[in-house]
Structures are given as C-alpha cells and as structure tokens.
Amino acid sequence: MPPSGRTDAGALPPAAIALMLLLSAVWGLNMVAVKVTSAGIPPVLQAGLRSTLAALIVPLLCRPLGLRFGDWRRGGTLAAGVLAGALFAVEFIALYIGLSLTTASRAVIFLYGAPFWVALGTHYLVPGDRLTRAKAIGLCIAFGGLVLAFADGLRAPVGPDALLGDLLCLVGGALWAATTVLVKASSLRRAPAALVLQYQLIVSAPLLLLASPLLGEAWVIDPQPLVVGAFLYQAAGIAGASYLAWFWLVSRHSASRLAAFSVLTPVFGVLAGALLLGESLGVGFLLAVMLVALGLWLVNRPAG
Template structure:
C-alpha cells in the first residue's frame, strides 16, 4: 500500500493521511445507517460477532493484492498484546450495544465519541512524542462542542429511567475504543504489521461476541432481507475489513491522538447519511456544528510550536 505522506509519531498529519481519515470517517458514518438497516435482519451483538467472523476471512484476501504481510508476530509480547486488544475490542461492542438499548441514540453517540479525549490523555502519558498540547486540547473541545450542537435536538428529547446507566456504558465503550488505539501505540503491537493487529482482534472478538449474544438474551435468528444482508456485508467487508485495515495502518505511522480526533466527524457523516438515505431531519444548528468541528480539527492538527 502506498504511503500518503509520512509524519513523525506525534507530528501533524500530512495531507494524504488527512484525506484517508476523512474517507474512513465517511465510511464509518454510513456504517451507523448500515447497523440500523442490518438490525432488521439480525440482533446487534450477533451481528457484530458474525461481522468479525466474515472480516477475519476477508482480511487475508485484502492483504495479498495490497502487498501487506502479517509480519513477525512471534516477537516477544506481540501475540499477548494482540489478544488483549481483541478482548477489549469485543467488550467495547458489548457495552455499547447494551448502553444504546438503555439510553437515547443521540446521548449514546455523544458519550461514545468522547473517545478522542481518552486517546489524547492515554498517548500523552504512554506514547513519547504524542503530547496533549494546549492547541490540541482546545481543538478537541471545540470539535466536541460541534458534535453536541449536531445532536442538540436529540439530546433535548426525554430519556428513560435507565438512561444514566446507558450513558455510562456508552462512555465506557468509548474509553475501551480509545484503549485499543493507545494499546497499539504503547505496547509491543507498535512493532507489529497492521494486518496482524486487525486480524488478531477479529479472531479473538468473534467467539466472545457470539458467546455474549445468547447470554444477553438475543435470539439467534437471521431474516434474509436483501437490504439487511447488504447492510451487514457492507459492515463486514468495507468497515471491519478494508477500513479497519487502513485505520491500523494509519495508526502505525502517525499520531494516534490527532487521528482519533478526526473520528468526531463519524457521527456528523452519520447524520448526513441518515438524512440522505433514511429521510431523517437535520438539526437546526447542523451547519454551524460542521464549522465548529472543522475549526477544532484544524487546531488539533496544527504543527506543534
């Protein structure tokens, strides 16, 4: 895979890397719609488990034409760090799906996408050269303010009696998502090939998610509606396969905190996808929210002075 510009671990992202992370954020935003559509055909945790199974089968096929290798994964500590990342990966989805069921979607998204703050704090303490500067902290705050504005209408909607528990579970899910990213940068996984980093997470998470599904009371049913199956295949092949492979490739080369900040765009793209594909209404302050997110990301990605 060609390198779209290379930065030092904690340096500003080059234009090529920004272009790739923008594309990934758009793909992940569309995935928010795909999860809704696929849920009509299969329960969410079962969906996540089957997604990991199919993606694990597809990743080696994707790597071959790209010239990517699984690398020397027998290096000390790499396999165990990969297994730990896979367990965290599975727990993240379990907590998130339980949390979304207890709170509103808007609140769940806002708490989940607190993840860039956790990444910034984790890399500040554990990854040399990826420090939390004042500009980065200010940029994260402004971008997150834009996210709050984008979901303002949903946040004002009444929430159920279990909303606080759901909020905390979504917050924990975001923290685990961040923990996976920090672990890749701060553990022996930083020496591993991106293909291995993804594959081990898929292989470890698949049985854990499939086991969790019946334990959470999900019925193992699959309704073969074409739209639901198509949405599921999008999640497995495009998101969990190709896009996650590109994500870990970026993380191996660039600042994790700067990359994670761009994930705030994912729910913004998700709102746009919902409006275009599902006819959902855009909030009154959506355009201003996009402007705030853009300003925040510009501040995050400014070169350190």
C-alpha cells in the same frame, strides 16, 4: 525511534487527513448499516458474525495490496494482541447494551468522547504525542460542535435506565480509546497493521458470539437482501478494509491527532441518514460542522 517510514510526531500530512476524512465518512454510513442490519440480525450476534467474516476477508484484501501479516509467534505481540481483541469485544457489548437503554444522540456524545481518552493516554504513554494547549482547545471545540449537532436529540425524553445506558456508552468510548493507545504503547506498534487487526477479529469473534445468547439474543436471522447487503458492507468495508487502513495510519502517525477526526463520524452519519433515510437536519447543523472543522484544524496545527 519509530521504525522506518513511520512519522509519529508532528501534524498529519495531507494524505493521512484525506484518508481519515474518507474513513470518517465510511464509518458514518456504518451507523445506517448497523441500523438496517439490526432489522434482521440481533446486534451482538451481528458484531460476532461481522468479526468472523472479516477475519476471513482480511487476508484476501492484503494479497493484492502487498500487505504482510508478519509472524505472531515472534515479536512479543501475542499478549497485547489478545488483550486488544478482548477490549474490542467488550467495547461492542457495552455499546450495544448502552444503545438499548439510552437515546442515539446521547450515545453518540458519550461514545465520541473517545478522542479525549486517546489524547490523555498517549500524553502519558506514547513519547512524542503530547497533549498541547492547542490540541486540547481544538478537541473541546470539535466536541462542542458534535454536541451542537445532536442538541435536538439530547432534549428528547429518556427512559428510566438512560443513565446506565450513558455510562455504558462512555465505557465503550473509553475501551475504543484504550485499544488505540494499546496499539501505540505496546509491541503492536511494530507489528503490521494486518496482524493487529487479525488479533482483534479472531479474539473478538468467539467472545461476541458467546455473549450474544448470554445477553438473551435469539439466534434468528431474517436474510432480506437489504439486511444481507448492509451486513456485508460492515464485514468487508468496515471491519475489513476500513479498520485495516485505520491501524495502518495509527502505526505511522499521532494517535491523538487521528482520533480527533473520529468526531466527524457521527456528523457523516447524520448526513447519511438525511440522504438515505430521509431524516431531517437540525437548524444548527451547519454551525456544528464549522465548529468541528475549526477544532480539527487546531488539533492538527504543528506544535510551535
């Protein structure tokens, strides 16, 4: 039985759906933030510095919210926490290398196959979070809407290493899913969300900072105000507040239903790009959003 206050089975309550919509919008804007920050900080170094700063910020966020950390020396969470942090680091390394080899549209499609991996993992490893027919159909429809939203970009010419880039982005999505399933299927499920997040930040920070020079990145930072602002948004808003909220949700609700909402993230990213960077929207974008919404409704229908 899940601990008191945790309701893993059944459809997501309205409050959880509202929070996931907010998180998807925040993560969608993060795509723009990463792009802006990359103009002044190399990507893997950026991820390492983000984890480092977020690890310092999270305790400051927890105090006013009354969130506790628990004791990492008890509860048997250390091994699972270290593994989660390692998965988190390798996910970003695979994603950033993949992005450099393939197009952004193709990267999005392969990365956001993650909800399928989460649904399969929880089906076999997490009691009460089964992959029903309605959930499977909903995931397919939502993913179809995502493909439609990026259809124009998928037709763009690609380089000779695009297939390798696609594969790395697929691996990144699978590792993202593996981390989510690990949190639900291991002792981390009983740990406070703040402790789960700190494991990932503290373990991933040195791994990412070590990987940066090994991947040939020059540690040269151009601290333009826009770059610094976008980086702080990532560290405090994304790796700090939003991930803390995400792990709080994962500890209490169906991981597969929550993960399905992540397909909205690139949709919000497109909208953010249109509003902030002046990027154009494809003709089928509205239809794509409708398909995603329909798919999410099917995923979140109560099992009957």
